[in-house]
Amino acid sequence: MKPHITLKLRSALRETVLPYWIDAIARPQLRSERLLPAVDALFARYRLAFTATQEYAAANGSAWSPQETGSGLDRVYRLVLQSNAKIPAELIDAIRLLPEVEQVRSGAIGDMDLQPQRAQSFGARTNRAARDAIYLDEAQTFSQGDAAITVAILDTGVDLNHPEYTDALLPGYDFVDILDGASEFIGDFLGADPIPEDEVGHGTHVAGIIAAKGQNMPCGVAPRCRILPVRVLAAMSKDGRRVGAGLVENINNGVKWAIDRGAQVINMSLGVRHSGGGLPHQEVIDYAQQHGVTVVAASGNDGRQALYYPGAFPSVIAVGAADGSGNVADFSTFGDQVSFIAPGVDVYSAGLQHGYAFSTGTSHAAPFVTGAVALMKSYARAQGRELNDQQVKHVLKHTSDKLDRDFKHPKAGYGRLNLADGMRYLDYKLNSVRRTSHVYH
Secondary structure: OOOEEEEEEOOOOOOOOOOEHHHHHHOHHHOEOOOOHHHHHHHHHOOOOEEEEEOOOOOOOOOOOHHHHHOOHHHEEEEEEOOOOOOOHHHHHHHHOOOOEEEEEEOOEEEEEOOOOEOOOOOOOOOOHHHHHOOHHHHOOOOOOOOOOEEEEEEOOEOOOOHHHOOOEOOOEEOOOOOOOHHHEEOOOOOOEOOOEOOOOHHHHHHHHHHOOOOOOOOOOOOOOEEEEEEOOEEEEEOOEEEEEEEHHHHHHHHHHHHHOOOOEEEEOOOEOOOOOOOOOHHHHHHHHHOOOEEEEEOOOOOOEOOOEOOOOOOOEEEEEEOOOOOEOOOOOEOOOEEEEEEOOOEEEEOOOOOEEEEOOHHHHHHHHHHHHHHHHHHHHHOOOOOOHHHHHHHHHHHOEOOOOOOOEOOOEOOEOOHHHHHHHHHHHHHHHHHHOOOOO
8 A cells, every 4th residue: 555645524425436445456447536626636736646545345335324424434535645755744734724624644554562472381371371360161151152253353364274263264354455664564564355364473362362262272262253354464573573563544444344244343452542633443433333343452561551542442342461460460551441451461372383372461361351242242142132232341340350449440440351250140130131021231
C-alpha cells in the first residue's frame, strides 16, 4: 500500500460509486481519480495524483446495512497516492478544514511489542500453571466449547498446519499490505490475500490458548470452538527488536471482515496509542457493538497508566497480566480501562513449525478471557440460550477473584479471571431463568 490518507466525510457520497481498496489493487480498471471537487483541488495544488477507494466493503456486496451506516462505515474513504511521494502535513491540515470533512488522517503504521518466545527450560514454570490459575479443568466440566461459536483472532496470523488446530480453523484472510516504510519489515508484508499464515508465532501462541486440541500442550480454554484467523500484523525490526506492526486502517478492515463472517468473539492481542485524527478503531468497535460482538484486547506492556486502543474503549474488555502469584505483573499497563487480569507470565502454548513455547505479556493474558467468553457462549447455547455481550460481562465481573475489598481495583479491574466460578454462576442464572421465566440480565 502506497502512502495514503483515510478520510471520513460528514455525508456519504451518493452519486459516485468507488471500489473497495482491495478490489482496486487487484483490478486497476475500477480505479477512480476523483472524490470531491474541493478535495480534488487540494491534491492538484500539491501536484499529487491519487486513487479514491472505499475504506470498507458493504457486508452484502451492494447496499449498506443500517449497522454499517449507523457506525459511519459507508462514509470512510481511502485516498492512495499513485506515487511514493510524501504526503505534506499542510495538505492534511487543509483537508481537515473543509466543511464536508469530519476526520482525516495519514495512513499510520502501528507497532506493538512482541515478547520473545522461548522453548521450555528447566527454570520455567510448568506448562499447566496458567490453566490451573483460572481453574480450567473444573470449568470444562460444563463445556469444552461449541463449533457454532466462532472466535476471530486478529494478530500475526496462525500456523495453518499446526496439529493443535486440526479441524478448528475457518478460512481466514491476510490484510497486511504495506509499501510505505516497507524497508523495516520482514517476510510477507505485501498483497492482501486469503492466506493468513503466521511468520512470527504471536498469533499462533494466542490461538493455542483459546482453542488448542491438547495434543502436546494443555488444551485451549474452548477447544471445540472454531477459530477465524485474520492476519493484520507483520514482523518489523525496530531498534534491534522484533515488533508486530501493521496499518491501523487494515486492522480496522480485519475487524469488520470478522464481524461480517459471523464471529461472536474477537481477540485483539494488540494496541496502539492515540495520535490524533479520531480515536483508532472507533467505527469498527461501534460496528461490533451493534452486532453484539464481544471484543477482548490486551491492555499493554509498558507497566504504566496509559491508554492503548482498542482496549481503552468502554465497550472493549481490556485484559492485564497476572504473574505467578496472582498479582498484577509489573509490566502490565493499568488504568480505569482495565477490566480483568489473567495469567500472562510464562504461558505455554503453540509455536511455529509445529512447535511450542513459553511467552509473557498481556497479549497472552487476553486470550484466556476470550476463551472464557467463548466457553460461556457455548454453554448457554447448549441450554438453548443466546448469551449477549452485556450478559457475558456481568458474569465475568461478578465471579472474578478480587485483589482487595474494592469491587474494582485500580490495576486489576474487576479482578482475576476465575472461569470455574464463572461457569457455575452462569449455570445458576440459566437455571433460574428456566425455573422462574424471568429474563436473565
